[in-house]
Amino acid sequence: MVVCGDDTLAHRLAVELRDVYGEQVVLVVPPQRAAGGERAPIGNRGRASAFLGRMSAAVGRTGAASPNPYDSLAGVVAPPRVVEAADLDDAVLRDAGVESAAALAVVHEDDETNIRTALAARRLNPRLRLVIRLYNRKLGQHLEALLDQSAAVASSDGDETAPDASTTVLSDADTAAPALAATAITGTNKVIRAGGLMLRAVDRHPGPGQLAEPGLCTLALLSATADDPIGAEGPGGGGRGGPQMLPDDASAAAAVGRGTVVLETVSQTGNDPEGGAGGRIGGRLTGLFGGRGAPLASLFSRRLRWSFVGIVAVVLALAVALSLVTGMRPLSALYLTLLDLFAIDDPAVGDATARQVLQLLTGLAGLLLLPVVTAAVLQALGTFRSASALRRPPRGLSGHVVLLGLGKIGSRVLTQLRELGIPVVCVEEDPEARGVALARRLHVPTVLGDVTQEGVLEAAKIYRAQALLALTSRDTTNLEAALYARSVAPRLPVVLRLYDDDFATAVYRTLRAAHPGAVTRSRSVSYLAAPAFAVAMMGRQVLGAIPVERKVLLVASVDVAGHPRLEGRTVGEVFTPGAWRVIALDTGDDTAHTPDAAATPGEDGQPRPTGLSWDLPADRVLRPGERVVIAATRRGLAELLGRHRTASRSPR
16 A cells, blocks of 8 residues: 655554554655755654654554454554655656555645646556545546546556556545534534435433433443543543443443443435425525525614614605695605605695695605615625625624634535534634635635634634634644633633644643533544545445544445355344444345445436335344445454455565
8 A cells, every 4th residue: 555645644544554454555755854945854754654653552552452352453564664755756656666556545735746646656557546635526526537437448458457446536624524513513413424325423421320312223432421521532531541432232231321422313315304404504505695685684784774664654654644634645645745755846835834844844854864875875885895705703693613724624614514504703814715715605704813812712702602613733723722712711612623642632631620611622634534545545435434532433335245254144243342333234236236325316316215224133144235334443344344464464
């Protein structure tokens, strides 16, 4: 396996492939440059090697405490080989072994570099399985089709391309955004969508001495208890070594007062009422002028609307009085009143005194109407001008989420929160950040400024917020924002984007000791995204990832045929606590199967039924030709797919 990258995702991916799947890995990193273009004394080779050593040690510690019998791979494979290269040309790719490799992952932050490298690698090895990191979704779809077509052409020319030499385009932002958005809202379900398939998991926190309500199945036992509602974050927290993944029935029954993650409901997104509500919410968020007409409330202020109502009432009252005084018909009286209002009629010289008084009052109402009309015009023009500007947080806003950072991660999280109908206020230092345009288009209130400066979080109404999401790329900035927010609102729930596990654990414990009544969570984007990239390199597709504290539970579809641990065995026999569990069975015929077990569109555009059965008896025998949906740990999925290497295999 070859991994090309320049950030922490590449490092974590290399560790995932080596220590979880037992693969031989070559990591290609750019050289580190010092100021002035000189070569740094210690390049990325040394940094990457040191990082891989720390991560492997951390994985080993985690595996030693895990009940999974497959969590120890020490000494099975050689450490990843690190190659430094400024440009990923053909010579570098050959030196990394692309011509004989099984898979290549290109995970640079620059989309152009990833595309250029993928095209060169496909030319050098048409059998190569490609995994490409791209932020642009549409471009990724076109690139997948292009590279798959290139492999098919090479196969038709006599090159027997491997059947799984596919191209997968992933985005770390898309992979991590749902987990980050769900973490920000207490009680929000963890939702995984794949085509027409929707899985929903939810945290359950029982009272003291009580068991959590059961769902379809228990996915994890949290480190949180009724006496410790916040739980543990990071390795070794809470005195239990973190959450217990995929517990057996006996452990779940004995977990009195302990929080659980259960599979609650399963439905098709096309028929899901919650999904329909999300669509309606999305329709309302199309923008001020996205529809056929702008609402009156968005064009004119409340005070101005009441001024118009008052003037209309005065005009109607004057028309009624004129009709009573002169005996005119009501429509004629209203017509003369409007003429007097706009000073169009002749003076009422020689008429009755009452008529003259009414004409004077009507003229006075016309004078009052003039500034109101002028204010309405100016306000409407200002509204049209501000449609392309950033909104400020409304004065009475409360119960919202403060989102810090509008980079590529923050932009995806913002989209997720708005799809859930959650009010958001964004804080961004760079006015040219990629998410600022999105916030402007969605008319999300945004504060431009350095969050570390006094007054910025106050402008975002942090003291009345529901939660804080600190998602900048700098750990220190996220921590400083969290500490300042806690000084303003001590009980505010905070979600931090922190990369280093040891640092995240230290931060969590300190904040917990200082604010025991507040919820603190830490998440790493690369940690959430690396499992999906690794499984894609193995030729599999993960339906989604369910974050459980700082661990990840993967949901994937697997064909029963060819798997000795599945074929001919019952659902109860297949269940391996701490490793994997069958949660659904696809009973449809082979022609209805799709790579991700999702529903395919029918002629009417609605998803076809997938034939998935969720309430499986323990004695149900799994037969060849069937497909199962499993929940598994990273190591459990690797072991189930049979990808571990033997100790005697030498590295490439």
